[in-house]
Amino acid sequence: MVQSVPSPAPQTSIRIIGFLCNWCSYGGADTAGVCRFKQPTDLRVVRIPCTGRVDPLFVAKPLIYGVDGVLVSGCHPKDCHYAVGNLYARRRLEVLKNFLSFMGIDKRRFDYAWVSASEGQRWQQVVSDFSERIHQLGPNPLAGKGIPQPVQGPLTRAT
Amino acid sequence: MRIGVFVCQCGTNIAGTVDTEAVARKALEYADVVYATSYVYTCSEPGQQEIQRRIKEMDLQGVVVAACSPRMHEPTFRRAVERAGLNRYMFEMANIREHVSWISTDKEANTRKAMELVHMAVAKLRFNQPLFSSKVPINKRxxxxxxxxxxxxxxxxxxxxxxxxxxxxxxxxxxxxxxxxxxxxxxxxxxxxxxxxxxxxxxxxxxxxxxxxxxxxxxxxxxxxxKVQIRKKATYVDWNACTGCGECVQKCPSRKAPDTFNENLSNARAINIPFPQAIPKKATINRDYCLHFTRGKCGVCKKICPVRAIDYDMQDEIVxxxxxxxxxxxxYDLFDHSVYGEYGGGRYPDVISGLQYERILSASGPFGGHIKRPSDGSEPKDIVFIACVGSRDASVGRPYCSGICCMYIAKQAILTKDHLPDSNCYVFYMDIRSPGKNYDEFVRRAQEEYGVQYIRGRVGKVYPRGDRLVVQGADTLLGIQVEVEADLVVLATGVEAxxxxxxxxxxxxxxxxxxxxxxxxxxxxxxxxxxxxxxxxxxxxxxxxxxxxxxxxxxxxxxxxxxxxARDVIETDPQVALVNERTCVGCLKCIMVCPFGAIQSKTLRDGSIKAEVLASVCQGCGLCNATCPPKAIQLQHATDNQILAELNTLCA
CATH class of the missing domain: 3.50.50.60 (FAD/NAD(P)-binding domain)
Incomplete structure (x- = not known):
């Protein structure tokens, strides 16, 4: 049992987006909940089928628009429900991580992790560590600073 | 779209740490939400009926339920909205239990988080489309x-x-x-x-x-x-011909092959039938010990086989x-008892695993069912069983209870007393786990009827003294150190994957x-x-x-x-990728990344190349969606627009 999990008091309202794959990490987060493992409350989870579904845009756009952190989590490599989805994700996200600085985003605001559906305790640790890191970084300086606010409706692309 | 939001209280599971009323009130501010309420148990029958009633009454076109994990009840609610005439994909769930109420007691922060999760679900729902399953035949094998x-x-x-x-x-x-x-x-x-x-x-x-x-x-x-490929390993014996007569086993000159069926307590021949009741009762050659393979000069089995079943050139076959x-x-496998160096398993021949003892007890075992020590074949008088070897011990990475050991020790102790009434059996145990019909009674019989001595405590060390073994341990009930001299030590090896x-x-x-x-x-x-x-x-x-x-x-x-x-067809999941042919540029990167071969190319009448998804093969991972440069391929129910709409609510 993890005893000392930091539960930072939300002096500032920090917002973190978590992309969790349906099969492993979303289940891991559920397991953590069922076990009542206490976690910081900053994370907002978006359920996706696979980390391979994560478009770099899903990470970059919120960070540009002032969200304070983005965490992607999926199945451990070799344990992907879709065999190789997380391997594509790992390459894509690693490149993206190094690319964020070029867009004026502190790359520490983004990270990815592997948490299986049984690893409730590991999920608690991942969330706590990442939330603590974002709290230390403080609110995203890009929030509302001359960056155009999103237009009404969805951020559509040509389809 | 007309959206209804139902915030579940889940008794006090959610309402205890989330102000569900406030979440429902807030939901009314979100675009397209025309109805919002908080309900005590939304998944209950009256709860589902309430949703259905409101769908009809309020003419709802989409429903959001904020409750437990969608991994738990999404299918339940999808069926509920379907019964009220909505398409099952015009439904979204916000997880405010596992991800909110159960992980924090800060009601204010929880409530704020729940509101935002509901907002995300509503925003996504506004871009949902009705989806329809197709039907594919089931191969009933x-x-x-x-x-x-x-x-x-x-x-x-x-x-x-x-x-x-x-x-x-x-x-x-x-x-x-x-x-x-x-x-x-x-x-x-x-x-x-x-x-x-x-x-x-x-x-x-x-x-x-x-x-x-x-x-x-x-x-x-x-x-x-x-579609499954099965590797039939080469046995070097044509099983269609082999009658299991055992002639070859009798005559095989290589006698040092491990007898895995007898847990290596005896040796087998290089050509072997594992046990008399084996199914199929066919011989198999162990390449590592067969003289034909190791020295290139034998062939006794081939000569002797009455049905000419031996085939040294046999290869693995894939079917x-x-x-x-x-x-x-x-x-499962058995825990490797040699990990506990202090017990001497693997070092002292008379310290054996539970399954080895089982083979010793068996009439088809290495000693024909007579209890003998592996070292010198003598009959043991004092037998010590040590429980929890590789169970309930985090230090060896096995913190779980294997569940069967307490029972099989009791059984083996009873059988020992049956075989050797004058023997003494001792059991060192941590706790006795005997839940199950007639299980605890069975353990009591071992203690009371058969006089097996149960000593509550861990064993610290097993070491040889003369040709016997000394078991040193604690009796935690008496609070003393105990020492038992034994002829045979059986380790109750636990279960591992x-x-x-x-x-x-x-x-x-x-x-x-x-x-x-x-x-x-x-x-x-x-x-x-x-x-x-x-x-x-x-x-x-x-x-x-x-x-x-x-x-x-x-x-x-x-x-x-x-x-x-029981059905002849199976409904496919319509949450699959779909190509927009107008924007597809025919780069076919999607085909390269698809792990399932679910995408193929096709040529239109104007000669242009487009990707095409085989809906029945697509598993819905969305890898193609993230890869597609013009975003022409979209994963239904998790399109770019749907995910971006969720993110949009948090960007404001």
Whole structure:
């Protein structure tokens, strides 16, 4: 049992987006909940089928628009429900991580992790560590600073 | 769109730490929300009826339920909205229990978070489209991996239901661990007498195809239509010809091959039939010990075989089978008792594992059922059993209880007293775990009727003194150190996941826990399903289990498949990728990344090349969606616009 999990008091309202794959990490987060493992409350989870579904845009756009952190989590490599989805994700996200600085985003605001559906305790640790890191970084300086606010409706692309 | 939001209180599970009323009030501010309420148990029958009533009354076109995990109740609510006339995909769930109310007690922060999660769900729902399943035929054949008692039971039940079964076993004989046991607790039934007829049945059923000495090589496809490649390992004996007469075994000059069936207590010949009741009763050559292979000069078996079944040139063979569902029943391995150096397992010949003792007790075992010490063949007088060897011990990475050891020690102690009435049996234990019908009574019989001495405490050390062994341990009830001189020490070795479990899980795309046991879909409510549709679990591959539980799971998995196969067609999940041909540039990157071969190219009449998704093969991972440069391929129900709409609510 993890005893000392930091539960930072939300002096500032920090917002973190978590992309969790349906099969492993979303289940891991559920397991953590069922076990009542206490976690910081900053994370907002978006359920996706696979980390391979994560478009770099899903990470970059919120960070540009002032969200304070983005965490992607999926199945451990070799344990992907879709065999190789997380391997594509790992390459894509690693490149993206190094690319964020070029867009004026502190790359520490983004990270990815592997948490299986049984690893409730590991999920608690991942969330706590990442939330603590974002709290230390403080609110995203890009929030509302001359960056155009999103237009009404969805951020559509040509389809 | 007219959206209704239902915020579940889940009794106090959610309402205890989330102000559900406030969440519902806030939801009314979100675009398109025309109705919002908080309800005590939304998943209950009145709760579902309330949703249906409001859909009709308020003319709702989409519903958001903020409650538990969608992994729990999304199917429930989808059915509920469908009954009220909505398409089941015009529904979204916000997880405000596992992800909110259960992980923090800060009501204010929780409430704010719940509001935002509801906002995200509403924003996504506004871009949902009705989706419709298509129907594909089911191939009503079953693959069962592992032919221990769980796999055999599943195979027989499926076979009785008229299904074709493909049964794959990696060892030369079916039967698994149960075939190695002498007796079973708590009835002292002879193990091979109750398993044997089932094994024979399995071999004789016309609709069971048995591949022994074979392993699953690869698995492709999806529920209803799997394509499985099976590697039939070379046995160097043509099993179609072999009659199991055993002539070759008698004459084989290589006598030092390990006898795995007897847990290496004796030696086998290089050509061997594992045990007299083996099914199939066919000989197999162990290449590593066969003189023909090691020295290139023998051939006795080939000369002697009356049916000319020996084939030294045999190669592994790959066969392909098509099935509609898979049961995994790969069982367990025993903990390696040599890890506990202080007990001397593996160093002292008279310190043996529980399964080795089982072989010693068995009439078909190395000593013909007479209890003898492996070292000198003498009859032991004092026998010590040590419980929890590789169970409930985090220091060796096995913090879980193996569940069967307390019972099998009691059984072995009783059998010892039956064989050798003058012997003394001692059991060092931590706690006695004997839940089960007549289990505790059985342990009490061992203590009271048979006079087995139970000593509560851990053993610190086992060391030799003369030709005997000294067991040093604590008696924590008396608070003293004790020392027992023993002739034989039996370690109650625990259960661990079978050695190839992870590789097989990767082939089947199912998950396993940190110990290697396969993950069931839900620990309470879906114990034999996995998260991969069409793949089911039975027996100890899912966690330590005794025989009745394994048999029950085998039957349960078979029943699940009977239910699946009761229909002729299966509804496919419409959450698949879809190509917009107007924007597809024909780069075909999607084909390269698709793990399932679900995308192909086609040429339009104007000569342009476009991607095309085979909906029945697509598994809905969305890898193509993230890869597509012009975003022409979109994963239905998780399109870019739907995900971006969720993110948008947090960007404001």
């Amino acid at each position: 079953v693959l069962i991996i592992g032919a221990g008692v769980a796999g055999i039971q599943a195979a027989l039940d499926c076979s009785d239901g008229g299904l074709d079964v493909v049964l794959v076993e990696k060892n030369p004989s079916i039967g698994g661990k149960m075939a190695q046991l002498d007796k079973t607790f708590p009835t002292i039934d002879c193990s091979s007498c109750i398993l044997g007829p089932k094994m024979v049945d399995t071999a004789q059923k016309e609709n069971i195809t048995l591949y022994a000495c074979s392993e699953v090589e690869s698995v492709a496809g999806y529920v209803g239509n799997f 392909t089978e098509e099935v509609g569902a898979i049961i995994v029943a790969t069982g 079978s050695s190839g479990a992870a590789e097989l899980a990767e082939k089947l795309r199912i998950s396993y826990d940190q110990y290697g046991f396969y993950m069931e879909s839900h620990p309470k409510l879906r114990p034999v399903e996995t998260n991969t549709a069409g793949v089911y679990l039975a027996g100890a591959c899912q966690g330590p289990k005794d025989i009745p539980a394994s048999v029950a799971q085998g039957s349960a998995a078979a029943a699940k498949i009977q239910a699946l196969f």
